[in-house]
Amino acid sequence: MNKQNRSTGLPANAEGAPLNEESKSNLILDKKLSRRDMLRLTGATSLGLLLGGGGVGGIMAARNAVAEPTVTSDADSIPFYGSHQAGILTPAQNFIYFAAFDLTTTKLADVKKLMQAWTTAAASLTTGSLIGNVNDNPNLPPSDTGEVDGLNPSRCTLTFGVGPSFFDNRFGLSSKRPTLLADLPAFTGDNLDPKWCGGDICVQACADDLQVAFHAIRNLARIARGTAVLRWTQEGFQRTGTADPKGTTPRNLLGFKDGTGNPDTTNEAEMNEVVWNNSSDGPSWMSGGTYMAVRRVRFRIEVWDRSSLSDQEATFGRYRHNGAPIGAKDEFDDLNLKAADASGKPVIPPDSHSALAHGDGTVKMLRRSYSISSGLDIATGQLDAGLLFISFQRDLMKQFVAIQQRLSKSDRLNEYMTHTGSAVFACFPGIRKGGYIGEALLG
Numbered sequence: 001m002n003k004q005n006r007s008t009g010l011p012a013n014a015e016g017a018p019l020n021e022e023s024k025s026n027l028i029l030d031k032k033l034s035r036r037d038m039l040r041l042t043g044a045t046s047l048g049l050l051l052g053g054g055g056v057g058g059i060m061a062a063r064n065a066v067a068e069p070t071v072t073s074d075a076d077s078i079p080f081y082g083s084h085q086a087g088i089l090t091p092a093q094n095f096i097y098f099a100a101f102d103l104t105t106t107k108l109a110d111v112k113k114l115m116q117a118w119t120t121a122a123a124s125l126t127t128g129s130l131i132g133n134v135n136d137n138p139n140l141p142p143s144d145t146g147e148v149d150g151l152n153p154s155r156c157t158l159t160f161g162v163g164p165s166f167f168d169n170r171f172g173l174s175s176k177r178p179t180l181l182a183d184l185p186a187f188t189g190d191n192l193d194p195k196w197c198g199g200d201i202c203v204q205a206c207a208d209d210l211q212v213a214f215h216a217i218r219n220l221a222r223i224a225r226g227t228a229v230l231r232w233t234q235e236g237f238q239r240t241g242t243a244d245p246k247g248t249t250p251r252n253l254l255g256f257k258d259g260t261g262n263p264d265t266t267n268e269a270e271m272n273e274v275v276w277n278n279s280s281d282g283p284s285w286m287s288g289g290t291y292m293a294v295r296r297v298r299f300r301i302e303v304w305d306r307s308s309l310s311d312q313e314a315t316f317g318r319y320r321h322n323g324a325p326i327g328a329k330d331e332f333d334d335l336n337l338k339a340a341d342a343s344g345k346p347v348i349p350p351d352s353h354s355a356l357a358h359g360d361g362t363v364k365m366l367r368r369s370y371s372i373s374s375g376l377d378i379a380t381g382q383l384d385a386g387l388l389f390i391s392f393q394r395d396l397m398k399q400f401v402a403i404q405q406r407l408s409k410s411d412r413l414n415e416y417m418t419h420t421g422s423a424v425f426a427c428f429p430g431i432r433k434g435g436y437i438g439e440a441l442l443g
C-alpha cells in the first residue's frame, strides 16, 4: 500500500521516505483510473459523489485501506469503542463542535449504511488517522479533507444520538421510539428559533483542538452527502487545559464556576442511577445509552455586566471568587438551603439558580456545557454569547424537564438569559468493535 511522508504529505515508500521520480510515475500510472474502474469504485453511488469528494460509497470503497495513524500518546486518544459512548462521562475537552443532521433518504438501508460508514470514519477520527486510503490518488478527491494531517487526536470524542423525528413514519421505526424520547414541552420564557432546534441525528464532537472537532463534523457531513444534511451546528469552548493546568471547575461567560454540583462521574452506581439507561427503562436498544438535552442559551451579558457583585452572587446562590455556596467556605461544601440569617431570611435565596436547580437534592443530571460566542448581533449591537447547555440523563421528563420547569418559572437568572435553541436526542449505547453506531436499533 502506498504511504505518505507525514511532514511533506508527498507519496512515500514503505519506510515513509519520499519516493524517487520513477516510483512516483509508477504510482501515478498505477492509480490512473479507467472509466470502468471509476464505475466499479462508485458502485451504486454517483460519479459526482466521487468527484465531489466523499459520500457513503466513497468511504465504503476505501474501508479496507489502512490510514497511517499520527503518532500519539495514549493520553491524546479516548477509545471510541466500549460499553458506553465516549463524550458523556469523559472529562470535558476544550472545544465542542455540535451538529444536528436531517436525513434526506427515506430508506432504512441507507441510514444503516451511513451509520456503518460513520463508524469506520469515527474510529479513524478519534485516533488521529486520516479517513480512507489517504490522499495518494491524483485522479480522485482526497478521502480526507486533510486539515488534521500531522495533528494528534486531541482527545477527540464523537457521540451519536437520534431525535424524536427519527422515529416518524419514514423508516418504519415508530414502534421502536422510546416513550422517554419526546420533544420538550414549551417552557416559560422560551424564545426558540427553529434554526437552532431539533434534528434527526446529532453528533457531538469534542476535542482539545477546535480544528480537530471541526474536521470531524466536516468529514462526517461529507460522508453523509446524499443521505443526510446538516440542520444546525454550534461550536463552543471552555478555558483550555493550558490556561488551567490544574483542571479546576471551568467558569461560564457570566464569570461563575459551572459544573460544581455535578454528580461524580467516577461513581459507577451513581452514573447508573443518573445517566445510563438499563433494560427496565425502555427498549433494549437503549440499554447502556442515555438521553441528551441541548439548549442554546443567549446571555444578556451587557445587562449582567452592569449588575452588582452581590446581585450576581444572589442570582447563582454562590460566591463568584471560589464557587462556594453563599454562607459556606469551600466550592464543594453542601448547599445548605435551610440556613437563615438573624432575621430569618434564607442565606441562599430560594429563587437563586443553584437553590432551584438543586431542589430537594434528589433529582440530578450530568451537565457538560460549553460557552458559545457567535460574534456580534448586528440587529442589537450586542454580543451573541452564552452557553450551549448540554445535559445527560436517564429520564428526560423526570430530570431535565422537572428541573427546567422550576427554573423557567422563577430562576433569578432568567433576567439575564433567553433560551434560543432546543433539541433532545437518545444517545446510543457504546459501539462494539466490529459493530456499528446504532446497531441494536437498526440491525
Ligand code: HEM
Residues within 6 Å of the ligand: 252, 254, 256, 257, 258, 259, 260, 261, 262, 295, 297, 316, 318, 335, 353, 354, 357, 358, 361, 364, 365, 387, 389, 400, 403, 404, 407, 417
Ligand atoms: C443556561 C444558563 C445556565 C447557566 C449559566 C447555569 C449555570 C449554573 C451554575 C453557575 C451553577 C452553580 C454551580 C454548579 O453547581 O455547577 C449551576 C448549577 C446547576 N444548574 Fe445551571 N445553568 C444554566 C442552565 C441550567 C439549566 C437549563 C438546567 C437544567 C434544566 C440547569 C441545571 C443545574 C443544576 C442541576 C445545577 C446543580 C444544582 C445543585 O447544586 O444540585 N442549569 N448552573
